[in-house]
Amino acid sequence: METPKDLPKFAVLQLSGCSGCEVSLLNSNEWISNFNLVYMPLVVSTHKLPEDIEVLLVSGGVRTDEDLHNLHKGASRSKKLIAVGTCALSGGVAQIPEGHISRESYLDSSHRLRLPSMLPRAYPIDKFVHVDLYLPGCPPTPELFITALKEAENARIASIVCQECGRKKLTDMRPTSISGPRSGTPDPEICLINQGYLCLGTSTRGGCGALCTRPGHACVGCRGPANPYLNKDPEFVLDNLRRVFTRMTDIPIEEINAALASPWLSLFLGQFTDYTQDQSLPQQTKEKMI
Amino acid sequence: MTTITYPLSRIEGHARVVIDIHDDEVFRADFQAMEMRGFSYYVQGIPAEQITVIVPRICGVCSTAHQVASVKALEDLFGITPPPLACEIREVLLLGQLIQNQATSLFIFTMPDRVNASSLFEIAETPEGKSRQFSLAQMSLKIRKIGTDLISLAGGQFIHPIKTVIGGVTSSIPREKADAMIKTIEELLPMAVDLVDNYWQMSTEMVDRIGTWGDDEPTYYLASTEADSFRLNSKRLRVMCDEGRECHTFAPQEYENYLNIEESDYSYAGTSSFQGHIMRANSLARINLTNSFGTPKADAYLKRFGEAYGKPAHAILFFDLCRGIELVYALEKAKQMLETDLQHGEAMVRYAPRDGIGFGLVEAPRGPLIHRYEVENGLIKKADFIIPTVHNMLAIRRALMVAAKRYVSPEGISNELSRAVGRVVRAFDPCIACATK
Numbered sequence: 001m002e003t004p005k006d007l008p009k010f011a012v013l014q015l016s017g018c019s020g021c022e023v024s025l026l027n028s029n030e031w032i033s034n035f036n037l038v039y040m041p042l043v044v045s046t047h048k049l050p051e052d053i054e055v056l057l058v059s060g061g062v063r064t065d066e067d068l069h070n071l072h073k074g075a076s077r078s079k080k081l082i083a084v085g086t087c088a089l090s091g092g093v094a095q096i097p098e099g100h101i102s103r104e105s106y107l108d109s110s111h112r113l114r115l116p117s118m119l120p121r122a123y124p125i126d127k128f129v130h131v132d133l134y135l136p137g138c139p140p141t142p143e144l145f146i147t148a149l150k151e152a153e154n155a156r157i158a159s160i161v162c163q164e165c166g167r168k169k170l171t172d173m174r175p176t177s178i179s180g181p182r183s184g185t186p187d188p189e190i191c192l193i194n195q196g197y198l199c200l201g202t203s204t205r206g207g208c209g210a211l212c213t214r215p216g217h218a219c220v221g222c223r224g225p226a227n228p229y230l231n232k233d234p235e236f237v238l239d240n241l242r243r244v245f246t247r248m249t250d251i252p253i254e255e256i257n258a259a260l261a262s263p264w265l266s267l268f269l270g271q272f273t274d275y276t277q278d279q280s281l282p283q284q285t286k287e288k289m290i
Numbered sequence: 291m292t293t294i295t296y297p298l299s300r301i302e303g304h305a306r307v308v309i310d311i312h313d314d315e316v317f318r319a320d321f322q323a324m325e326m327r328g329f330s331y332y333v334q335g336i337p338a339e340q341i342t343v344i345v346p347r348i349c350g351v352c353s354t355a356h357q358v359a360s361v362k363a364l365e366d367l368f369g370i371t372p373p374p375l376a377c378e379i380r381e382v383l384l385l386g387q388l389i390q391n392q393a394t395s396l397f398i399f400t401m402p403d404r405v406n407a408s409s410l411f412e413i414a415e416t417p418e419g420k421s422r423q424f425s426l427a428q429m430s431l432k433i434r435k436i437g438t439d440l441i442s443l444a445g446g447q448f449i450h451p452i453k454t455v456i457g458g459v460t461s462s463i464p465r466e467k468a469d470a471m472i473k474t475i476e477e478l479l480p481m482a483v484d485l486v487d488n489y490w491q492m493s494t495e496m497v498d499r500i501g502t503w504g505d506d507e508p509t510y511y512l513a514s515t516e517a518d519s520f521r522l523n524s525k526r527l528r529v530m531c532d533e534g535r536e537c538h539t540f541a542p543q544e545y546e547n548y549l550n551i552e553e554s555d556y557s558y559a560g561t562s563s564f565q566g567h568i569m570r571a572n573s574l575a576r577i578n579l580t581n582s583f584g585t586p587k588a589d590a591y592l593k594r595f596g597e598a599y600g601k602p603a604h605a606i607l608f609f610d611l612c613r614g615i616e617l618v619y620a621l622e623k624a625k626q627m628l629e630t631d632l633q634h635g636e637a638m639v640r641y642a643p644r645d646g647i648g649f650g651l652v653e654a655p656r657g658p659l660i661h662r663y664e665v666e667n668g669l670i671k672k673a674d675f676i677i678p679t680v681h682n683m684l685a686i687r688r689a690l691m692v693a694a695k696r697y698v699s700p701e702g703i704s705n706e707l708s709r710a711v712g713r714v715v716r717a718f719d720p721c722i723a724c725a726t727k
Binding site: 112113212214 | 322325327339347402434449460636638641643712723
């Protein structure tokens with residue numbers, strides 16, 4: 001029998017984030033038996049990143065000078081680097097856009113003696129290091145972690161969330177406003193768009209098992225845009241959503257446009273573009289994607 | 291002056307302990323949160339109805355509690371009462387979170403300390419671990435998974451759940467799924483009890499070795515569960531004063547009259563006190579404020595704990611034992627609740643949004659959590675998150691001082707101090723992401 005020491009060295013580097021990705025990973029029990037876990041501070045008391053790591057998962061965005069230091073160290077000591085979750089891919093939910101009303105007060109209040117300094121933005125990790133594989137999701141499900149770790153090459157991922165949702169799209173049920181969430185219990189069989197929800201499943205990458213839409217919550221797009229809209233301006237995916245809502249509903253275009261300007265969308269749909277709008281740093285094309 | 295920095299692991303988030311020693315005397319011991327999440331800043335200006343999806347992202351460990359508190363704050367603000375079925379399903383959801391959290395803290399975070407291992411997976415390799423006749427790691431992860439499965443069942447997914455929405459829950463729990471879950475709990479409950487007994491035993495052996503249960507000076511205690519009904523989907527906060535009697539109760543709307551919340555200059559997390567008194571929240575606070583759980587096994591543990599250590603009990607390593615009692619309770623209670631009908635009836639009511647101020651309270655695993663929102667023209671004008679870990683910050687600092695003084699002497703600094711620092715912080719199970727909201 002193989003002992004853990006013979007297995008490939010596996011490490012998890014957590015930058016600034018919510019630990020949700022790590023909590024999800026903990027539920028993919030298989031990872032314990034397939035790797036020799038050498039570094040994951042949430043679970044193991046080791047403060048030193050070892051040399052010669054086979055696979056390094058990085059979660060969280062680059063938010064502090066310490067994050068940046070650890071990211072460079074991790075990248076130089078690992079053969080394969082996988083970016084995990086919205087924050088590592090885009091900077092994430094913690095990103096405050098330029099010009100946001102609270103940006104100045106946040107930055108003013110985020111200085112402490114003897115502590116790491118907060119950077120002016122939360123950066124995606126590929127601004128600084130080469131990423132071999134991207135695993136989007138907030139967080140990715142345990143099954144997606146296994147796919148990324150074991151069979152990334154042959155992964156077959158549902159192209160959009162609708163494929164895994166199973167709700168029926170109807171042609172004769174055309175809502176006139178986005179009032180679904182205010183209207184009581186949703187019908188369990190019918191497409192949420194038919195029921196007046198701002199559901200992004202038609203344009204969002206699948207693979208999550210439609211965990212939100214099946215029980216009756218609109219897809220917020222946490223897996224990011226489906227393949228046709230990757231590495232493109234967010235306008236492409238917004239255009240597609242506009243087309244879907246015009247085709248399936250009688251909601252006035254002004255209401256659709258206003259809804260598409262929502263923070264939900266900016267949180268997740270922007271994650272494959274240059275979300276930080278900082279042109280002074282390079283940006284990788286996000287190609288290898290689970 | 292000598293400054294020693296201890297990086298911390300096996301806790302949620304990035305934190306460290308810094309101890310300053312001057313002339314063989316401990317001068318200062320700080321618990322520092324190393325990053326600032328800042329959610330209270332950047333939710334300003336977003337549409338109020340969308341905040342329930344955004345704020346669970348404060349923390350992936352505590353996302354369930356944040357989601358329910360957020361929804362309850364908006365229901366308070368919009369003047370809506372969710373149907374009873376939805377409240378029951380939310381309670382099952384919060385029980386799932388309690389199981390997941392207490393199992394994580396007990397087995398992944400703190401059990402390695404009992405046998406001086408660096409992780410749960412190495413326990414079998416230590417002399418103390420070898421004597422155990424079963425695989426602690428596999429059993430522990432199985433028990434923890436009951437919690438995540440329950441959250442998925444009642445919440446849709448186990449991190450950043452979505453079924454709790456303004457007005458109720460999006461869908462109920464079908465009988466056959468409830469039955470499958472009941473079967474799993476029935477099967478694994480004896481294993482959980484075994485684990486908790488082993489943990490208890492390992493803890494007393496550790497205490498025999500190190501000679502202390504840690505800082506045992508009385509403090510105030512804060513919880514929002516009731517004395518005879520341990521409901522996590524809670525309504526009011528209760529305070530025990532340092533002489534051990536329950537001295538105040540208050541609604542979440544009144545928190546500013548009772549809790550003094552301040553920023554700190556040495557950490558990205560602030561502190562709170564009960565009108566200047568050090569207080570504690572989390573498992574030990576709840577157990578000190580509980581007369582009865584209403585489930586047989588948990589009540590037996592409650593009795594055993596009280597007889598062994600008194601009531602109220604104050605030493606900080608009791609937090610860990612109390613988590614074990616709560617784990618057993620949550621398993622028993624979840625089974626009881628799943629045996630009732632959670633499938634039929636109204637799960638969600640219609641609502642119309644309006645402006646105003648709203649408060650949402652839940653008992654999170656780490657203590658009472660309050661969200662307070664001000665909404666103007668449909669947008670969040672101000673959001674405050676009153677965080678359980680922050681209630682414990684002054685108590686953590688004091689317990690660190692007690693430990694540091696024990697291990698620093700004119701002869702030098704004992705190697706045990708590094709372990710003691712880990713044990714002290716983990717007893718409080720702090721959540722750094724939440725504490726720096």
